[in-house]
Amino acid sequence: MTHNPLAPAWLTAPADANALVPGLWPGTTxxxxxxxxxxxxxxxxxxxxxxxxxxxxxxEREARDRAAEVRQALEDAFAAVGSTAHVYYAGKALLTSIVAQWMVEAGCRIDVCSGGELAVALAAGVDTAAIGFHGNNKSRDEIDRAVSSGVGTIIIDSIQEIDRVAEAAERHGRRQRVRLRVNSGVHAHTHDFLATAHEDQKFGLTLDAATDAVAQIRARDTLEFVGLHCHIGSQIFGAGGFAESAARLLAVHKELLSGGPVPELNLGGGFGIAYTSVDDPTPIAELAASIAGIVKDECDRLQIPIPDVAFEPGRTIIGxxxxxxxxxxxxxxxxxxxxxxxxxxxxxxxxxxxxxxxxxxxxxxxxxxxxxxxxxxxxxxxxxxxxxxxxxxxxxxxxxxxxxxxxxxxxxxxxxxxxxxxxxxxxxxxxxxxxxxxxxxxxxxxxxxxxxxxxxxxxxxxxxxx
Structure with a gap:
């Protein structure tokens, strides 16, 4: 068939327009x-x-199997370097009560980023200790509900949230586990990534503001600081962006160790999938092994223990x-x-x-x-x-x-x-x-x-x- 000049350069006319491109469809298709x-x-x-x-x-089978595969790949990769991986399914990709149950049964935790998503997870019977709560503008009511219901980890996104979460924890007699979201200055998409001094976005704090913010968190008796969190982008196929981001995060992680324990590091999600015939996402086992190796090498260089590492995949599980x-x-x-x-x-x-x-x-x-x-x-x-x-x-x-x-x-x-x-x-x-x-x-x-x-x-x- 003659190439249609209106088609984008990447799109090739198929010999058979009925054929199903491998990697795009559920495995049972x-x-x-x-x-x-x-x-x-x-x-x-x-x-x-x-x-x-x-x-x-x-x-359903594809969703369940993929959740288990992603979790297992990350757990195995970090076990091989002497660490532990925790996988939170990113509910923003697709969250219903039944999907939440599938993810829990596959061994995943649940990541939510609004009061509504939290309500779905709670209604689905998700163990509150296995929920992480994100959001750059959590309302006081949302924070109060998260704390009172026993949410495992709240990701603090601004200085104002430190007081808000601490006050809610005091009201409910809890010591609330929190992470601090930071911007590593790395933004990744497909195989490319951009590394800058600062990233211009609404989420989190800059890395150079992290030390002071963590000191404020540690000064509150009702808060327990467990680590940094960073998300570098979405639809990522390679490990290069994770390598650069992890190096920057671990440098700050080492500084924070002088003031107290930092048991975890959350590297976010963003693993990509294929949408077209030319998309070639990195297999999850290969990506997990690469990231685990990167984290181990950087910790060895810095002479610090390898922390537990958390991830928040969504699209790669349910897409x-x-x-x-x-x-x-x-x-x-x-x-x-x-x-x-x-x-x-x-x-x-x-x-x-x-x-x-x-x-x-x-x-x-x-x-x-x-x-x-x-x-x-x-x-x-x-x-x-x-x-x-x-x-x-x-x-x-x-x-x-x-x-x-x-x-x-x-x-x-x-x-x-x-x-x-x-x-x-x-x-x-x-x-x-x-x-x-x-x-x-x-x-x-x-x-x-x-x-x-x-x-x-x-x-x-x-x-x-x-």
């Missing part, structure tokens, strides 16, 4: 004898008919476990003249969009797409999957190839939507947020109900009594 996509032993076509579209589908199903509504070929040449792009509009996946609009994120309801022998054609919202930027998949006979009524599947899709969903244009269905061993169950128009109207106080 196959095409059945009729060519329909099947996940967790359930046909995507059947799911769309029973639950409607758009529909978030989570492969690939999810797919989103849509129904195609209209198709529209659009001729375009570009610097690369003239070509035609087929716009395929679906029944969802930026209200169920904001990442393309927010971050210019790339996704992939396949027809889920059938197989086709038609030649591949460059497509753009557009949403139904009243925004020109309402795009779900910017560039991919589908069979050229894609048509209204086809069920389309977008992989790698388990993380930050439902979490960022909105009611823009008064669309209800879709349900989440978990599939496993040929069975499907709703784990979050979808919103109806009646649900949305019920919140409109002007319609009370009507």
């Amino acid at each position: 196959v095409r059945d004898a009729a060519g329909r996509l099947e996940v967790g032993g359930v046909s995507a076509d059947e799911l769309a008919r029973e639950f409607g579209t758009p529909l978030y589908v989570i492969d 690939r476990a999810g797919i989103t199903l849509y129904e195609a509504g209209t198709t529209k070929p659009v001729s375009v003249d570009s610097e690369a040449g003239s070509g035609t792009r087929l716009y395929v509009s679906v029944d969802g969009g930026m209200s169920d996946n904001a990442r393309t609009a927010l971050y210019d994120a790339d996704y992939s797409v396949r027809i889920a309801s059938r197989r086709s022998d038609a030649a591949p054609e460059l497509v753009r999957i557009a949403g139904k919202h009243c925004e020109s930027g309402d795009i779900v998949v910017s560039d991919d190839y589908l069979p050229g006979d894609v048509q209204p009524g086809d069920v389309l599947a977008v992989p790698a939507t388990g993380a930050y899709c439902w979490s960022l969903a909105s009611n823009y244009n008064y669309l209800g947020r879709p349900p989440i269905v978990a599939v496993r061993d040929g069975r499907a169950r709703v784990i979050v109900r979808g919103e109806t128009e009646a649900d949305l109207m019920a919140r409109d106080a002007g319609l009370d009594g009507r």
Whole structure:
């Protein structure tokens, strides 16, 4: 097939536009004898008919197995260098009561960053000692609830929070474990990272402010300082950024040891996944071994004990476990003249969009797409999957190839939507947020109900009594 000049340089036209790119889909994903996509032993076509579209589908086995794999890889890597790793699932990626239970059963702790996320974790029965609580502007009520409920660790994000957490701990007769979030000046994405003196962001304190902040924490009898915390970015494929950040953190960690114990170091999360055919994330076992080696070497150089190390992965656990199903509504070929040449792009509009996946609009994120309801022998054609919202930027998949006979009524599947899709969903244009269905061993169950128009109207106080 001739290359379409409108396609980005990284995107190659496939020989077969039905083929599933390895690494993008849940491990149970196959095409059945009729060519329909099947996940967790359930046909995507059947799911769309029973639950409607758009529909978030989570492969339960994939989520559970990946959580256990990530935890085991990190624990094994740090055990090999004489340390211990603790894994907190980053709830902001996707948190429901059932997902929280899966993570706990896989041996993970839970990281939350709002009162609402804390409420979900508590309602799910998560052991409060296994919860870490983040946030750059925790309200006094949120802090009070975290302390009173016995949250294991609160991550202090500002000087003001030191007093707020200490006062809450005093009210409830507790000695609250806390970490201090700092900025290492390292920001990483994919294989690249930027190291500066200071990072311009809303989270945490600069490293040169850490010593004084920790002294203030240690001066409060109701607080127990357990270590530094840093998060360097997201969708990271290599260990280079972690190496630079760990070196900077451990230098401060050594200084803090002169004033008391510093048992832990939290290196955050940010491990990446594949969204397209060219994404090549580092295998978790390899990444874990690299980071453990980096921490050990730096501690040996500084002549300090290796601390326990904590991580907060989210996307790498739940991202690939999810797919989103849509129904195609209209198709529209659009001729375009570009610097690369003239070509035609087929716009395929679906029944969802930026209200169920904001990442393309927010971050210019790339996704992939396949027809889920059938197989086709038609030649591949460059497509753009557009949403139904009243925004020109309402795009779900910017560039991919589908069979050229894609048509209204086809069920389309977008992989790698388990993380930050439902979490960022909105009611823009008064669309209800879709349900989440978990599939496993040929069975499907709703784990979050979808919103109806009646649900949305019920919140409109002007319609009370009507």
